[in-house]
Amino acid sequence: MRFSALNVAGAAALAFSGLSSAANATEWKSRSIYQVMIDRFARTDGSTSAECKLYEFCNGTWTGLINHLDYIQDMGFTAIQISPVVENMKDDTAVGWPYHGYWSQNLYATNPRFGTEDDLKNLAAELKKRDMLLMVDVVVNHMAQAFTNPVPPKVDYSKFNPFDDKKYFHPYCNVTMWENSTDYQQCWLYPYGVALADLKTESPDVSEMFGSWIKELVSNYSIDGLRIDAAKHVNDAFLPAFVEASGVFAFGEVLTGVQNDMCRYQNKGLLPGMPNYLEFYPLNAAFNGGSFVSLADMRSQAATGCNDTFALGTFVENHDMPRFASQNQDLALAKNAMTYVILNDGIPTVYQGQEQHFNGSITPANREPLWLSGYDTKAPLYVLTQTLNKIRNNAIKKDDSYLETAATTLWADTNHLCLRKGPDGTQVVFCINNKSSKGDSYQVSIGGFSPSDQVVEVVSCATSTADATGNVTMYFGAGEPKVYVTAATLRDTGLCPKTTADGPKTAANNSGAASLGAFGSVLLLAMMGWATLLL
Ligand SMILES: *[C@@H]1O[C@H](CO)[C@@H](O)[C@H](O)[C@H]1NC(C)=O
Ligand SMILES: *[C@@H]1O[C@H](CO)[C@@H](O)[C@H](O)[C@H]1NC(C)=O
Numbered sequence: 112m113r114f115s116a117l118n119v120a121g122a123a124a125l126a127f128s129g130l131s132s133a134a135n136a137t138e139w140k141s142r143s144i145y146q147v148m149i150d151r152f153a154r155t156d157g158s159t160s161a162e163c164k165l166y167e168f169c170n171g172t173w174t175g176l177i178n179h180l181d182y183i184q185d186m187g188f189t190a191i192q193i194s195p196v197v198e199n200m201k202d203d204t205a206v207g208w209p210y211h212g213y214w215s216q217n218l219y220a221t222n223p224r225f226g227t228e229d230d231l232k233n234l235a236a237e238l239k240k241r242d243m244l245l246m247v248d249v250v251v252n253h254m255a256q257a258f259t260n261p262v263p264p265k266v267d268y269s270k271f272n273p274f275d276d277k278k279y280f281h282p283y284c285n286v287t288m289w290e291n292s293t294d295y296q297q298c299w300l301y302p303y304g305v306a307l308a309d310l311k312t313e314s315p316d317v318s319e320m321f322g323s324w325i326k327e328l329v330s331n332y333s334i335d336g337l338r339i340d341a342a343k344h345v346n347d348a349f350l351p352a353f354v355e356a357s358g359v360f361a362f363g364e365v366l367t368g369v370q371n372d373m374c375r376y377q378n379k380g381l382l383p384g385m386p387n388y389l390e391f392y393p394l395n396a397a398f399n400g401g402s403f404v405s406l407a408d409m410r411s412q413a414a415t416g417c418n419d420t421f422a423l424g425t426f427v428e429n430h431d432m433p434r435f436a437s438q439n440q441d442l443a444l445a446k447n448a449m450t451y452v453i454l455n456d457g458i459p460t461v462y463q464g465q466e467q468h469f470n471g472s473i474t475p476a477n478r479e480p481l482w483l484s485g486y487d488t489k490a491p492l493y494v495l496t497q498t499l500n501k502i503r504n505n506a507i508k509k510d511d512s513y514l515e516t517a518a519t520t521l522w523a524d525t526n527h528l529c530l531r532k533g534p535d536g537t538q539v540v541f542c543i544n545n546k547s548s549k550g551d552s553y554q555v556s557i558g559g560f561s562p563s564d565q566v567v568e569v570v571s572c573a574t575s576t577a578d579a580t581g582n583v584t585m586y587f588g589a590g591e592p593k594v595y596v597t598a599a600t601l602r603d604t605g606l607c608p609k610t611t612a613d614g615p616k617t618a619a620n621n622s623g624a625a626s627l628g629a630f631g632s633v634l635l636l637a638m639m640g641w642a643t644l645l646l
C-alpha cells in the first residue's frame with residue numbers, strides 16, 4: 112500500500128467545502144489522470160501472446176488493470192479514467208465489436224467482458240488503498256443496437272434496460288447539420304452498422320431514470336468522477352441535473368475548438384469540467400508546421416472565456432484522435448507535448464500508450480493493446496512522465512495554491528512557449544519547443560525566478576544560478592524540453608540524485624566527463640527510443 116502526498120490537501124479541501132460538487136472539483140484539480148481502455152490495457156492472466164485484431168476483443172479486464180496499477184502509480188498518476196462499465200450489445204457489426212464499451216444495452220448490469228461486479232468493486236477498493244481516484248466513462252446520449260443497412264434502423268427497444276420503449280427515444284433522423292444544435296442533439300449519430308438510438312434526454316422521465324441510475328452506479332462502485340461521453344449531443348438542461356444526481360465531478364466531452372462553444376458549458380453551470388479541446392488543436396499544430404503563438408493565443412482565450420480553466424483536462428491524445436506520434440515520430444517532439452500536458456494549468460490527462468510513444472492513427476489503430484510495449488518502465492516518455500508528475504505532485508504538496516495560480520507566459524514565438532506556474536518558491540518554469548531531435552544548440556535567458564536562486568533543470572539534471580534579475584540561461588539542444596524548479600523544491604522529490612553544472616551543449620563539451628551528463632543522457636534516451644520502436 113502506498114500513501115500519496117495528496118491525501119492531506121484532498122482531505123482539507125473536503126473538510127472546508129463539505130460534500131458539494133465544488134469540493135469534488137477541488138479534489139480533482141489536484142489529480143493527474145491516466146486514461147485506460149479496459150479491453151486494451153491488461154488481461155486477467157497477464158498474457159501478451161494471443162494476437163487480436165483491433166476491431167475485435169483483445170480481452171483486457173478490470174482484474175488485469177488491478178494487477179498493473181503499479182505501472183500507472185509509479186508514473187506518478189493519482190487517478191484513472193476507465194472505459195464505460197455497463198453491459199453492451201453482443202454483436203459484431205460493420206464497424207467492429209463493442210470492445211470499447213460505448214455501446215450500452217443494459218445500464219443495470221456490468222460488462223461481463225471486463226469482469227464481474229466484484230472485480231469492478233475490487234478495482235475501486237484497490238485504488239482507494241493507493242489514494243487514487245476512479246473516473247468512469249458514461250454514455251447518456253444513446254443506447255446501441257446492431258443493424259444492417261439501409262436506414263432507418265429497425266430497433267428492438269425491448270432489449271434496452273431501463274429505456275425499454277420507443278417513447279424514450281427521438282424518432283430516427285441522421286445528424287447532418289453539425290452547426291445546428293437541435294439537429295446534432297436530437298438526431299442519431301453515425302447510422303452505419305450500429306444504431307445509436309438517440310435518447311430523449313429532455314424528457315423528464317429519461318432524466319429521472321438517468322438520475323437514479325447514476326446515483327446507484329456511483330454508490331455501488333465507489334466512483335469518484337465521471338467522463339460524460341458526447342455531452343455536446345444531449346440537451347443542455349440534462350447535464351447539470353445528471354451531474355448533480357451523481358454527486359461527483361464530471362468532465363463532459365464537448366468536441367469543439369471554439370472558445371464560446373466550449374466555455375459556455377462551464378459559464379452556464381452545465382458542466383464542472385471538460386477535456387480541453389480548445390488547446391488540443393493548436394497544441395498539435397505547433398508540432399506539425401504551426402506556431403506556438405497560436406497556442407499562446409488560445410491559452411488566453413480559454414483563460415478569459417472559461418470560468419474555470421483549472422477544471423479543464425489538458426491532453427494531446429485520447430482514444431478518439433490520431434496519436435501524436437502518428438503525425439510525427441520524433442521523440443523530442445513527443446517529450447515537449449507531454450511536458451505541456453502535465454505542467455499546464457488544469458488536470459493532466461494521458462491516454463494509455465502515449466508514454467510508450469505508440470503511433471496508431473485513426474480509430475481503431477489508435478487503440479493498440481498496451482501489453483505490446485511490455486509495460487516498459489524504462490521507456491523515455493514513461494520516465495519523463497514520472498519526472499513531470501513528481502514535480503507537479505510535489506509542488507501541490509508544498510503549496511496547493513500551485514493549482515489555481517494561472518501559468519504566465521514568459522516567452523512565446525513560433526518555435527517556443529515558456530511558462531511559469533505556481534507561487535514564488537515552488538514555481539515551475541518550463542519551455543517547450545518544436546525543434547525536434549535534430550534541433551540546433553543555442554542559449555536563451557528566461558525569467559521566472561528570484562535573483563540568485565539555485566535552480567535545477569529536471570529533465571537533464573543540470574544546475575545553474577539565476578542572475579541578478581531572476582533569469583536563468585537555458586541551453587537548448589536536440590529539441591529537448593526544459594523544466595526548472597528551485598534546488599530547494601527539488602530536494603524532497605528524490606529526482607536528480609546526481610546533477611551536473613549546466614552549460615552550452617556543444618560537441619567540444621562532450622569530451623569532458625562532467626559535461627557528458629545532460630547531452631549524453633539525451634543521446635541515450637534517443638537510442639532507447641529506437642530500441643523500443645524496433646521491438
Ligand atoms: C478473447 O476471449 C474470447 C472468449 O473467451 C476468445 O474466444 C478469444 O479467442 C479471445 N481473444 C483473444 C485475442 O485472446
Ligand atoms: C448521415 O449524415 C452524414 C453527414 O453528417 C453522412 O456522411 C452519412 O452518409 C449519412 N448517413 C446516412 C445513412 O444517411
Ligand SMILES: *[C@@H]1O[C@H](CO)[C@@H](O)[C@H](O)[C@H]1NC(C)=O
Nearest residue numbers: 284288291292293294297298
Ligand atoms: C435544425 O435542425 C432541426 C432538426 O433536424 C431542423 O428541424 C431545423 O430546421 C434546423 N434548423 C435550421 C436553421 O436549419
Ligand SMILES: *[C@@H]1O[C@H](CO)[C@@H](O)[C@H](O)[C@H]1NC(C)=O
Nearest residue numbers: 218219220324325327328331
Ligand atoms: C446497485 O446495487 C443494488 C444492490 O445490489 C442493485 O439492486 C442495483 O441494481 C445496483 N445499481 C446499479 C446501477 O448498478
Ligand SMILES: *[C@@H]1O[C@H](CO)[C@@H](O)[C@H](O)[C@H]1NC(C)=O
Nearest residue numbers: 377378379380381417418419
Ligand atoms: C461564471 O463567471 C461569471 C462572471 O464572473 C458569473 O457571472 C457566472 O455566474 C459564473 N458561472 C458559474 C457557473 O460559476
Ligand SMILES: *[C@@H]1O[C@H](CO)[C@@H](O)[C@H](O)[C@H]1NC(C)=O
Nearest residue numbers: 398399400401402525526545
Ligand atoms: C516549428 O515551427 C516552425 C514555425 O512555425 C515551423 O516552420 C516548423 O515546421 C515547426 N516544426 C515542426 C516539427 O513542426
Ligand SMILES: *[C@@H]1O[C@H](CO)[C@@H](O)[C@H](O)[C@H]1NC(C)=O
Nearest residue numbers: 521522556557558559580582
Ligand atoms: C529575462 O527573461 C525574459 C523572458 O522571461 C526576457 O524577455 C529578458 O530579455 C531576459 N533578460 C535578460 C537580461 O536577458
Ligand SMILES: *[C@@H]1O[C@H](CO)[C@@H](O)[C@H](O)[C@H]1NC(C)=O
Nearest residue numbers: 440469470471643644645646
Ligand atoms: C509505428 O510504430 C511501430 C512499432 O514501433 C513501427 O513498426 C512503425 O514503423 C511505426 N509507424 C510509423 C508510421 O512510423
